């Protein structure tokens with residue numbers, strides 16, 4: 001198991017981006033199960049880089065029969081990422097009035113990436129979970145997008161406070177995603193990325209291939 005590196009770690013922002021120019025594509029055109037909870041008027045949430053889509057297709061082929069991937073969120077415009085980050089940091093500031101700006105930045109990055117390095121805004125990240133053949137979500141211990149506060153830390157991928165069944169389902173998801181080339185963010189069992197700065201750092205690659213991108 002890799003040591004947990006937070007998105008706020010200066011080594012993430014220090015990774016240079018050599019943008020490869022791959023386009024964003026809509027997973028809804030490719031027969032995926034797509035959950036509407038993050039739906040937006042432009043359908044931004046359903047977009048990912050072409051290479052991310054190919055890896056997601058690979059993941060589906062690796063999952064056991066009767067189990068499928070549920071796609072929840074991919075691309076996130078920078079302005080939305082900025083709003084999520086500020087809102088969560090402000091929530092923490094209210095709960096912890098004594099914390100410094102640095103402490104707040106670091107704690108916020110457990111749950112939302114700082115906008116300047118955001119994997120979702122590069123089209124490089126996906127939030128996914130598992131469903132059965134009828135589309136019912138499997139028990140992975142917490143709801144997707146539960147914060148560390150809400151879940152008492154159970155959102156962390158390798159949290160100790162999980163049932164055997166939830167741990168088993170997380171292992172299925174993690175193994176399939178990692179074998180298809182994704183890197184998990186250890187504070188969120190549902191968040192995976194490819195070829196962004198975080199993934200590059202974790203794989204000791206010299207640069208990222210996906211940087212910030214606009215929806216066409």
Ligand SMILES: C[C@@H](N)C(=O)N[C@H](C)C(=O)O
Pocket residue numbers: 007084110111112113118119120125127145185188191
């Ligand atoms: C807010 C949560 N769903 C999320 O996407 N977190 C990751 C770390 C991110 O903001 O990139």
